Amino acid sequence: MGKWAKKRAKNTIKDEIYNRLSKLFKAGNGRSRNVDKRNGVDREYIYSSKTYKTYHNECKRFAVWCRKTHPEVRHLKECKKYVNEYLTYQISSGKSPWTLTTQKAALAKLYGVDYASFIATPPRERSKIKRSRNKVSRDINISAETEKFLSTITSATGLRRNELCKITGDSLRYDSSGRPFLHITRGTKGGKxxxxxxxxxxxxxxxYVVSLFKSAGKMKLLPKISSAYDNHRYRAEYAKRLYQRFARNIDDIPKKERIYLRKDRKGEILRL
Known part of the structure; x- marks a missing residue:
């Protein structure tokens, strides 16, 4: 086999991955994931560029592993039978339940099959969350002043990183009671x-946060955010504030409406 023939054979699986996922992403442009999910057709679409990039990277990792572990394979369809073996390897390598869920979802989308078609992966539990729990080495790459500025905005709005980068001042709105809110249309998860x-x-x-949006006008509030800024814990602060604002007294909630938590939070009741 000549040099270029070998190269073409080597790249075939990655090319097939690119073609398959690109087709799904193009088809999902402008569609509503919620509507498609209700209609049971969301398997054939990818709705956001972030999801596309994440799935593409995960599928390429699978392709590299497959070619290394099973060098006889030449096409994507030949790799399908090794998905469970790959997931088992990832579990034994200590990958987090969240990473495993993403990998499994990416491969299910790639092959156009139901998520449950592959082996079960460890459940995602609060006790296993590692991200944003402790300080990490990259935290020293962002100043305390910048961290405070960004965290003030995040904890007051709950915006995701991608939303923060794309939000503009004219997203500011007021409800009938005059309370400020943001109408978020860009960078949202799943395009929702x-x-x-x-x-x-x-x-x-x-x-203060309202004044920042007013000052930004039609411009982006934060066109660039330091890669060292981890906004997850500040989004959690926002969620806690929101919960406390709307939470009812447990005695005021009819028993049939009570939601009892499970596992490590067994015995607690949601008060919404």
Whole structure:
């Protein structure tokens, strides 16, 4: 086999992955994931560029492993029978339940099959969350001043990183009671448009965040964010504030409406 023939054979699987996922992403452009999911056709679409990039990278990792472990394979369809073996290897390598879920979802999308078609992976539990729990080495790459500025915005709005990078000042809205909220249309997960109440730790903080959006006008509020900024724990603060704002007294919740938590939070009741 000549040099170029060998190269073509080597790249065939990755090319097939690119072609398959690109087709799904192109087909999903402008579609509603929620509607497609209700209709049971979401398997044939990818709805966001972030999901596309993540799935593409995970599928390429699978292809590299497959070619290394089973060098006889030449085409994507030949690799399908090794997906469970790959997932088993990833489990034994200590990958987190969240990483495993993403890998499994990417491969299910790649082959157009149901997620449950492959072996079960460890459940995602709060006790196994590692991200954003402790300080890591990259934290020293962002100043305390920048961290405070970004965290104030995140904890008051709950915006994801991609949303933070794309949000503009004219996303600011007011409800019928005059309370400020954000109408978020860009960078959202799955392309789903959503509204987010602006809720600072104090009224002064809320007013400060509102003033930032007013000043930005039609411009992006934060066109660039340091890669060292990890906003997950600040989104959690926002979620806690939101929960506390709407939570009811347990005695006021009819028993049939109570939601009892399980596993490590067994015995707790959601008060929404």
């Amino acid at each position: 448009i959503r509204d987010a109440i602006i809720m600072g730790a104090t009224q002064e903080e809320t007013d």
